[in-house]
Amino acid sequence: MAIAISAEKPSSVETGLSPLSSPPPVILTQDELKKIAAYKAVEFVESGMVLGLGTGSTAKHAVDRIGELLRQGKLTNIxxxxxxxxxxxxxxxxxxxxxxxxxxxxxxxxxxxxxEVDPFMNLVKGRGGSLLREKMVEGACKKFVVIVDESKLVPHLGGSGLAMPVEVVPYCWKFTAKRLQDLFEDCGCVAKLRTTGAE
Ligand SMILES: O=C[C@H](O)[C@H](O)[C@H](O)COP(=O)(O)O
Structure with a gap:
């Protein structure tokens, strides 16, 4: 089962009040939106659960929140x-x-x-480099809550125009990269090795 929670920027509201008396618009950063969605997702967590802990700048907020609730004694036996x-x-x-x-x-x-999340809740995951372990852990879960801010919503997968993560074994990775690139050469795709710092 998959559930997607997204946080959207509030749209401006016409009030008819003069600009002097209107409260200033609340402008949330992308990170604040991620945090709101992440905290909402943690409401699904109950004491005694085995939890898959995700990876990335959004999941980090959820893990922080779980740690906080454990420290406060509001969650136990996790x-x-x-x-x-x-x-x-x-x-x-x-x-x-x-x-x-x-x-x-x-x-x-x-x-x-x-x-990325499409309207049917299909996902692109792994751009942060954790695709395999995420698939293993999240493939073993009874319920999967996906937290995204509005920037992740796309009309179709690939809609962000950003790289599509593919995890390969290190053995002869150049050979695999070439095979992958050849598969999509009509679209002009280029296979690049994802690196972190000097790695
Ligand atoms: O490999 C990384 C994961 O799939 C992340 O969940 C995904 O890349 C989203 O990361 P972020 O929350 O930093 O945008």
């Missing part, structure tokens, strides 16, 4: 299964108890961001 090394480190720093799919092959709820 087991987190992180979808990346980065999320693992964040969860450890917040004191969230962690495990893996070997010990917990069924995940009650996973919360993660996405790169």
């Amino acid at each position: 087991v987190g299964i992180p979808t990346s090394k980065k999320t693992h480190e964040q969860a450890v720093s917040l004191g969230i108890p962690l495990s893996d799919l070997d010990s917990y092959p069924v995940v009650d709820l996973a919360i993660d961001g996405a790169d």
Whole structure:
């Protein structure tokens, strides 16, 4: 089951009041919108759950919130299964108890961001480099809550015009990149190795 939660910028409202008496418009940053959506998603979390912890700048807010609720004693007995090394480190720093799919092959709820969401809730994920682990953890969950801000909503997958993530094994990656590029050469796609810093 997949649920998408998105936060949209409020549209301006005509009030008929003079500009002097109108409150200033609330302008939320993209990060604030991500945080609002992430906090909403965490409302699905219940004590005792095994949770898939997503990766990325949106999921980070959800993991922060889960850590906060655990610290406050509002959530108890949670087991987190992180979808990346980065999320693992964040969860450890917040004191969230962690495990893996070997010990917990069924995940009650996973919360993660996405790169694109189409009107049918199909997703592009993995642009942050965590595609494989996300697929493993989120493929094992009973409920999947996807948190996105309005910039991720597209009329069709690929609609953002940004790179489509494909995870490959390191062995002969140039060979694989060439094969991939050849598949889509009619569209002028270029296969590029995603790098992080010097890696
Ligand atoms: O590999 C990364 C994940 O799929 C992320 O959930 C996705 O890239 C969205 O990341 P962000 O919330 O930073 O836009």
